[in-house]
Amino acid sequence: MGELLADLRAETDELDTMIQGLDPAAWELPTPAEGWAVRDQISHLAYFDDAAVTAATDPEGFRVTLPAFLARGDSAADEIAASTRDLGPARLHDWFREARARCLEVFARLDPGTRLPWYGPDMSAASFVTARLMETWAHGQDVADALGVVRIPTARLRHVVTIGVLAIPYGFAVRGLPPPPRPLRVELTMPDGSWWTAGPVGAPDLIRGTALDFCLLVVQRRHLDDTFLEVRGETARTWAGIAQAFAGAPGRGRAPLASGISQGRTRWSGSCST
Known part of the structure; x- marks a missing residue:
């Protein structure tokens, strides 16, 4: 605590x-x-x-x-x-x-x-x-x-990552959807270059990328198209479209940035070790 x-x-x-x-x-x-x-x-x-x-x-x-x-x-x-x-x-x-x-x-x-x-x-x-x-x-x-401030990611992102993973079932439940039929594997690079993983190794449904991109997705501050997250499997793709780490009604999320991933990543290039 x-x-x-x-x-x-x-x-x-x-x-x-x-x-x-x-x-x-x-x-x-x-x-x-x-x-x-x-x-x-x-x-x-x-x-x-x-x-x-x-x-x-x-x-x-x-x-x-x-x-x-x-x-x-x-x-x-x-x-x-x-x-x-x-x-x-x-x-x-x-x-x-x-x-x-x-x-x-x-x-x-x-x-x-x-x-x-x-x-x-x-x-x-x-x-x-x-x-x-x-x-x-x-x-x-x-x-x-x-x-117009570019924040440097810190080790504190581990808390956002953790709650984002724990909230995977909630994203389905809050929308009245059945629980995800298959477990997700999450593999993330933390700001210090270390790995953070959750879920069974070899699971067909996978989310992989930087902790920063994952956190921006689960708090609905970036659309999936404006990240470099790798998403494999039907369950993973469904969840990536409804990911929600916060309580309450389903969030509206964010629309893709006008110029796509290049604009979304320009702000963050060099800010996170990968």
Whole structure:
């Protein structure tokens, strides 16, 4: 738990550095998420950090509000973003910092195995922290794209990779599809050049490539066509089109970039050891 929290702090610091000192106009820059500016990415994280604190400190109270929230479906996140657009940049930045600090403090007191409610299946406290890191990295990517910042992949991607693999069945279930009929083999190159693997050796369904590409796919920040991931097998191809590492309603995903893979990879060339 200590390692997870340290990595979440580091991921938070990286995002905080990106938004520190932005002028008001930069907060309104559009991000790749349709209709969302930089400010909306930050308010989203702050709102769900507060929700995470409620889930940890008042799980029964959280469960009471859950059906109404889930009934809003895809519109919930957009409604939250719209409801916070009257906050100025300074107040919004303070909210993010304060909400994240409360989240870190509360989860530091929990046993890693404590089960907590969330918008998908219940999770352990350790998985909860991993999910907050994944969300921070994913929304941080939208901010980075809006600001023209190229982030250097770190070892923290292992957490996003792990949750992405564990969520393979969820991508099917959240869409009402039957479980994947065959196991997937995942073979990834981490930023330090080491290998990360999961699934049975020799499985006919395979996802292979860099951890960065895999993470961008599972958090729906890049279309499969804008990665160099190798996808073999019908089950793997189906999953690659619906991959979703985050809880809640099925994500809309991202359309392929206008000029295809060359544009998608230009931003990242040289950023990841392969």
